[in-house]
Amino acid sequence: MRRKLTPRGRERRDQLMECGARLFAERGYHPTSVADIVAALGVGKGVFYWYFASKEELLTELLKASNHDLRKRQQQAIGDEADPVRRIELGIRASLAWFAEHREYFAIIQFAATDETFAPVLARNREITISDTIRHLKDGIVDGRIVDRDPALLAHAIHGVVAELTRHTLIDANLPVDEVADLCVSFCLDGLCG
Amino acid sequence: MRRKLTPRGRERRDQLMECGARLFAERGYHPTSVADIVAALGVGKGVFYWYFASKEELLTELLKASNHDLRKRQQQAIGDEADPVRRIELGIRASLAWFAEHREYFAIIQFAATDETFAPVLARNREITISDTIRHLKDGIVDGRIVDRDPALLAHAIHGVVAELTRHTLIDANLPVDEVADLCVSFCLDGLCG
DNA sequence: GCGGATATTGACCGAGCGGTCAAGGGCGGC
């Protein structure tokens, strides 16, 4: 495993992460071997273990990096918007847009959630995202704009809609992201009968 | 692999499926070896391959059986209810109740969705469930009781809420299923602002 | 152009995997 990183080294590391993400998404984590990853890059096996202590560490790093990036995107989208309902809407749209641009991460995250080795990292990521949403929900409940129900459950409900519609647009790839986002927002705000 | 099945054989097969389901749910599919499964039952390895052609077949059978059971539960719950909105509600409640009783299957299904070998089976199962929901939604749209939007997307949105709230109640196990179901239904019908 | 840190190679290793199979037990019918 590496100690310091020169620019050249940083680039290699990024290549490995990108390549690993692609293969994990396509074939799954376990069926993808370290040999597959280095072969796809056309380098020796030692390169991998110069930058990562283990295959496990690569996935963990991918999960951390992707969550960091998604969260940054959400925060940028929300900015200093004051209306809590609108903050939720902007967060939803940012999430859908991010996944549309980083399709490979959906499968990776979904797998990680099912493996006891990575579930803790995933659970922590999710906790952070959910607690963001909960804050907005509570503001909305105080304002009387949002129905007075357990904010944690509501946050999970929203998260579920976003996740499933993301998954669906990944498969039915021709769906325009904006339209899906519109429906997602209106479903969460007004429900089926609104 | 077996040819015919005596009562004794059927019992063994059920034991293997139950045991496999438990271990796949706890540790994941790939990390669970066939040796683990037969060891947990205290039998020789050959027993497994007498009843299943491969480890893969066991998981496929688990997915088929669980989906069949869940669907039966939904249909029983809905019965001959005429109101489409109420049919959707009954379906949601049946799903949450079924998963509460078969917690081990959630992780298995979620994993299977990420593995290219099993995704087809999963996709087919999901398609069936979604098309059921779509039928109810269309009825509701014609009646003017449900907002006139793409029924397929709406069905996926509902499915997402159910899935995520299921996942959450599995982790936070003390949540009363009925209350979660109440929130799930009211969220889907009325949204956040209803 | 030398010295040391960074980066790369690929043969090699032990472990564990999914899957096979020759052999034998148990049990029902006759």
Next chain:
DNA sequence: GCCGCCCTTGACCGCTCGGTCAATATCCGC
């Protein structure tokens, strides 16, 4: 009692995997 089928055993096989390492290349400050 004995035949024949259902069921079980567990040693064994070929293979792939994650991971190691001594040797070597590349690069940069001096």
